[in-house]
Amino acid sequence: MSARREKLIFEHSRPGRGATAQWPGPNPDAAPSTVPAALRRRSAPLLPEVSELEAVRHFTRLSQLNFSIDTHFYPLGSCTMKYNPKACNQYAMLPEFLGRHPLAPDSQGQGFLTCMFELQEMLKEVTGMRAVSLNPMAGAHGEFAGVAMIRAYHRARGDLARNEIIVPEAAHGTNPATATMCGCVVREIPVDAEGDVDLVALAAAVGPNTAGIMLTNPSTLGVFERKIPEVARIVHEAGGLLYYDGANLNAILGKVRPGDMGFDVIHMNLHKTFSTPHGGGGPGAGAVGVSQRLQPFLPIPVVGRDGDGYRWLSEADMPQSIGRLSAFMGNAGVLLRAYIYMRMLGHEGMSRVGEFATLNANYVMARLRAAGFDLGYPTRRASHEFIVTLRRQAKELNVTAMDFAKRLLDFGFHAPTTYFPLLVPECLLIEPTETESRETLDAFIEAMITILAEANEDAQKLKGAPWTMPVRRLDDVRAAKQLDLAWKPPTATLSG
Amino acid sequence: MPFVPHTEADVREMLAAIGAPTIEALFDEIPPQLRIQGLEGIPTALSEMEIGRLMSERARQDGRPLCFIGAGAYEHHIPSAVWAITTRGEFYSAYTPYQAEASQGTLQLIYEYQSMMASLTGMEVSNASLYDGGSSVAEAALMAVRAHRKSRSLRILMPTTVHPNYRKVSITTAGNQGLRFETVPYARDTGCIDAAALAAFDGEDITAMVIQQPNFFGRLEDVDALTDWAHARGIFVIAVVNPTSLAILKPPGEWGTKGADIVVGEGQPLGVPLSSGGPYFGFLTTRMEYVRSMPGRIVGRTLDLEGREGFTLTLQAREQHIRRGKATSNICTNQGLLMTAATIYMTLVGPVGLARVAEASAARTSELLAALGRVPGVRLAFDGPRFHEAVICLDRPVAPVLRQMEAAGVLGGLDLAGDYPELGPALLVCATETKTSADIERFATALGSALKAVRAA
Numbered sequence: 001m002s003a004r005r006e007k008l009i010f011e012h013s014r015p016g017r018g019a020t021a022q023w024p025g026p027n028p029d030a031a032p033s034t035v036p037a038a039l040r041r042r043s044a045p046l047l048p049e050v051s052e053l054e055a056v057r058h059f060t061r062l063s064q065l066n067f068s069i070d071t072h073f074y075p076l077g078s079c080t081m082k083y084n085p086k087a088c089n090q091y092a093m094l095p096e097f098l099g100r101h102p103l104a105p106d107s108q109g110q111g112f113l114t115c116m117f118e119l120q121e122m123l124k125e126v127t128g129m130r131a132v133s134l135n136p137m138a139g140a141h142g143e144f145a146g147v148a149m150i151r152a153y154h155r156a157r158g159d160l161a162r163n164e165i166i167v168p169e170a171a172h173g174t175n176p177a178t179a180t181m182c183g184c185v186v187r188e189i190p191v192d193a194e195g196d197v198d199l200v201a202l203a204a205a206v207g208p209n210t211a212g213i214m215l216t217n218p219s220t221l222g223v224f225e226r227k228i229p230e231v232a233r234i235v236h237e238a239g240g241l242l243y244y245d246g247a248n249l250n251a252i253l254g255k256v257r258p259g260d261m262g263f264d265v266i267h268m269n270l271h272k273t274f275s276t277p278h279g280g281g282g283p284g285a286g287a288v289g290v291s292q293r294l295q296p297f298l299p300i301p302v303v304g305r306d307g308d309g310y311r312w313l314s315e316a317d318m319p320q321s322i323g324r325l326s327a328f329m330g331n332a333g334v335l336l337r338a339y340i341y342m343r344m345l346g347h348e349g350m351s352r353v354g355e356f357a358t359l360n361a362n363y364v365m366a367r368l369r370a371a372g373f374d375l376g377y378p379t380r381r382a383s384h385e386f387i388v389t390l391r392r393q394a395k396e397l398n399v400t401a402m403d404f405a406k407r408l409l410d411f412g413f414h415a416p417t418t419y420f421p422l423l424v425p426e427c428l429l430i431e432p433t434e435t436e437s438r439e440t441l442d443a444f445i446e447a448m449i450t451i452l453a454e455a456n457e458d459a460q461k462l463k464g465a466p467w468t469m470p471v472r473r474l475d476d477v478r479a480a481k482q483l484d485l486a487w488k489p490p491t492a493t494l495s496g
Numbered sequence: 497m498p499f500v501p502h503t504e505a506d507v508r509e510m511l512a513a514i515g516a517p518t519i520e521a522l523f524d525e526i527p528p529q530l531r532i533q534g535l536e537g538i539p540t541a542l543s544e545m546e547i548g549r550l551m552s553e554r555a556r557q558d559g560r561p562l563c564f565i566g567a568g569a570y571e572h573h574i575p576s577a578v579w580a581i582t583t584r585g586e587f588y589s590a591y592t593p594y595q596a597e598a599s600q601g602t603l604q605l606i607y608e609y610q611s612m613m614a615s616l617t618g619m620e621v622s623n624a625s626l627y628d629g630g631s632s633v634a635e636a637a638l639m640a641v642r643a644h645r646k647s648r649s650l651r652i653l654m655p656t657t658v659h660p661n662y663r664k665v666s667i668t669t670a671g672n673q674g675l676r677f678e679t680v681p682y683a684r685d686t687g688c689i690d691a692a693a694l695a696a697f698d699g700e701d702i703t704a705m706v707i708q709q710p711n712f713f714g715r716l717e718d719v720d721a722l723t724d725w726a727h728a729r730g731i732f733v734i735a736v737v738n739p740t741s742l743a744i745l746k747p748p749g750e751w752g753t754k755g756a757d758i759v760v761g762e763g764q765p766l767g768v769p770l771s772s773g774g775p776y777f778g779f780l781t782t783r784m785e786y787v788r789s790m791p792g793r794i795v796g797r798t799l800d801l802e803g804r805e806g807f808t809l810t811l812q813a814r815e816q817h818i819r820r821g822k823a824t825s826n827i828c829t830n831q832g833l834l835m836t837a838a839t840i841y842m843t844l845v846g847p848v849g850l851a852r853v854a855e856a857s858a859a860r861t862s863e864l865l866a867a868l869g870r871v872p873g874v875r876l877a878f879d880g881p882r883f884h885e886a887v888i889c890l891d892r893p894v895a896p897v898l899r900q901m902e903a904a905g906v907l908g909g910l911d912l913a914g915d916y917p918e919l920g921p922a923l924l925v926c927a928t929e930t931k932t933s934a935d936i937e938r939f940a941t942a943l944g945s946a947l948k949a950v951r952a953a
Binding site for chain 2: 005006008009010019020021022023024025026027029030031033034035036038039040041042044045046047049050051052055056058059060061062063064065066069070071072074076079081082083086087089090091092093094095096097098099100101102103104105107108109110111112115121123124125128137138139141143144148151167169171173174175176177178179180181182183186191222224226227228229230231248252254255256257260261266277278279280281282283284299322323324325326327328330331332333334340342343344345346347348349351352353354355356358359360362363365366367370380381382403406411415417420434435436437438443464466469470471472473474475476478479482483484485486487488
């Protein structure tokens with residue numbers, strides 16, 4: 001990393017300085033303000049006063065303190081950190097798209113709406129679902145929409161007792177959190193030793209209160225849920241619906257579709273499978289797809305075809321909709337990027353995504369196993385990701401998954417997901433994605449082997465890591481106890 | 497194929513290392529009856545040149561009309577540096593800063609963002625963003641229920657001067673958890689909350705009251721009196737604000753005697769393009785005493801092993817990946833890149849520039865209203881202090897008038913017939929610093945001609 005540390009922007013600030021080219025000029029003809037004194041701000045907000053160059057340099061330097069897909073291999077499990085093609089950004093940012101107001105009439109947005117309609121159609125095709133709404137703004141938001149639709153479906157049938165959502169213990173934390181947000185009760189069920197849902201526990205859990213089950217397939221354990229036909233049968237026979245968490249859709253693109261597996265409602269993480277940017281934590285996009293019986297409940301707006309043109313459907317068109325999830329139309333610019341990506345891949349490219357994501361994961365898994373690492377599920381194929389468990393190293397050498405993760409940073413690799421899923425101790429969840437070359441994978445494997453050797457010979461190299469980052473390991477306990485969440489000018493600090 | 501680097505030799509050697517005969521064999525755990533053979537419904541691949549041509553055609557189809565619609569999404573000048581830096585791969589293609597040591601850039605930027613938003617709103621702490629303005633109102637209502645120690649009613653006062661879509665999102669998002677949103681009407685002469693109607697809630701158990709400033713009609717509410725009224729009854733105040741306006745308007749932290757309790761809003765005006773409605777970002781700030789009830793990511797400054805300052809995600813015990821079903825929200829990833837753009841925007845315009853943007857927008861709106869006032873058949877719906885929006889009433893139905901104006905390349909505002917039918921033919925209009933006197937003249941002329949044409953028809 002070229003830049004090491006960077007002062008806070010407030011420390012660059014000098015009263016009276018400014019990027020004045022960005023200010024609107026004074027308007028001598030302006031009418032006097034209508035804002036009365038009582039409603040006026042009395043002291044200026046603490047925004048920095050810097051020149052344009054100082055601002056550009058500061059934020060460019062900050063960017064250089066980050067690992068990113070463009071600069072580093074980023075095998076963060078369950079996050080699908082694949083290459084984000086530059087064309088997707090460039091063509092989603094054409095001035096006409098950027099300048100279009102969300103409440104502009106549909107007649108002034110037929111180009112945009114055509115893209116959205118075709119995106120809905122393509123997402124239906126790759127998932128095998130009957131209808132799609134593009135409105136949810138992230139995966140968790142799509143989950144919310146999905147569970148809300150399940151509730152609305154049962155309510156519309158007068159089936160009011162169904163308020164339990166079943167979640168396997170390996171699920172993402174958003175699954176139970178979402179169920180709670182939808183006013184449901186969460187029932188967690190175990191998985192068996194090979195990572196499949198425990199069918200006996202499932203059969204015992206379902207009943208007249210079951211609203212549905214939330215499943216990720218391939219699961220967060222990095223394996224395909226082989227008993228999915230039986231799971232679907234048990235839940236459907238009990239009167240519940242199946243929710244598909246699309247976090248791992250990348251693994252099966254072009255090979256198997258959630259709709260064909262029996263799922264009634266799914267969300268897709270367009271920022272994973274369809275390569276829209278992760279943006280340092282968003283914006284995502286969590287489009288939802290449904291089977292026929294849930295179609296009336298889709299969140300609005302949805303793009304519909306109307307004669308030769310397209311328009312947003314609203315409450316009037318979809319009176320049973322669960323309603324509106326965003327002020328406008330969801331993360332439209334993200335949706336454009338997903339559309340461009342899908343068109344560039346085409347059906348040929350799309351069905352190879354799952355193949356090469358799976359090839360890369362199985363390759364890294366096979367080589368790490370051969371090098372002496374323990375796998376979370378050694379009898380299984382990897383999906384697009386797999387689990388290494390360092391339980392043995394933690395016991396024998398006193399090095400943890402966290403130590404391994406931090407040491408990987410020194411080798412120029414972002415760490416895999418650590419300590420998730422929660423039921424495999426000292427785990428690393430590794431997802432290489434299809435866009436990484438064999439050479440990159442080999443370099444990562446070599447780093448893992450070197451670190452394992454270090455763990456045996458000189459564990460301090462791991463315990464003290466990272467050594468080469470802008471900061472050493474940070475004190476999280478201090479961060480949470482002595483809360484420092486906003487900068488204050490030095491004088492304010494002294495006085496209080 | 498695009499974006500997959502494997503050569504045939506790579507595939508062969510990698511399969512050998514795995515011990516599998518073909519890539520197909522790697523899918524042998526999937527029940528065969530579920531397998532599909534390809535995705536023929538997806539069109540054939542386009543090269544970058546071809547997709548560029550297609551997208552340019554689609555964009556051209558949409559054109560660039562002169563737009564006077566506001567209603568929660570505002571056209572402002574965006575400095576070139578904002579998106580030049582925001583789309584750098586190091587920001588664009590990084591993820592949530594789980595590995596703090598390798599994400600100090602994003603983390604420090606979030607800390608700077610939190611500092612700016614806390615100061616702008618007059619509060620002590622900010623989270624690292626939410627989805628958008630609408631969902632931030634819903635999250636604030638849920639947070640008020642968690643943070644309020646005494647009220648158990650789950651009743652939230654929601655005036656009709658709050659953006660209609662924010663009210664709808666709140667019901668969709670929080671209704672399933674039992675929250676009830678009680679309508680408070682506006683006064684027909686002022687377009688502000690009807691203070692007399694609040695008396696109906698005296699003595700009732702109410703958890704929180706939402707106050708939007710400037711309100712949906714662009715009017716300025718008497719926030720001091722409303723805040724004090726609520727606090728005197730133990731009701732939390734949720735302020736919904738436009739961040740640009742806060743450069744000149746009293747920050748919610750100073751409303752009334754005690755200040756608002758939770759502040760939320762749409763962050764789009766801070767350097768985020770209109771882009772058909774997203775991606776935008778919501779913001780949420782509050783007082784330190786409620787920090788543990790906040791939804792979303794929060795970054796804190798701390799020390800490393802050698803005692804140097806650094807930044808990390810903190811208070812994660814509130815969040816879904818730790819608390820699962822008991823988390824403060826299911827929110828996970830949200831709008832990091834937009835928060836990045838907003839931080840760079842606020843830095844570039846600074847306190848003086850942001851106040852100039854706010855004043856210029858307010859002045860342009862006054863100029864617009866003066867010009868429209870000279871058009872026969874047009875009158876201002878509500879008089880009184882405003883920011884950069886206003887409702888005008890027409891003597892003819894709005895929809896055909898807007899269609900006529902559209903043909904002249906002018907988007908004349910938002911028709912309020914759907915959400916406020918009691919106003920009669922009414923149009924919400926907005927001008928910001930991006931509009932010139934010539935633009936305003938063009939609007940007035942187009943509106944005059946459109947009204948004439950509709951009258952003649």
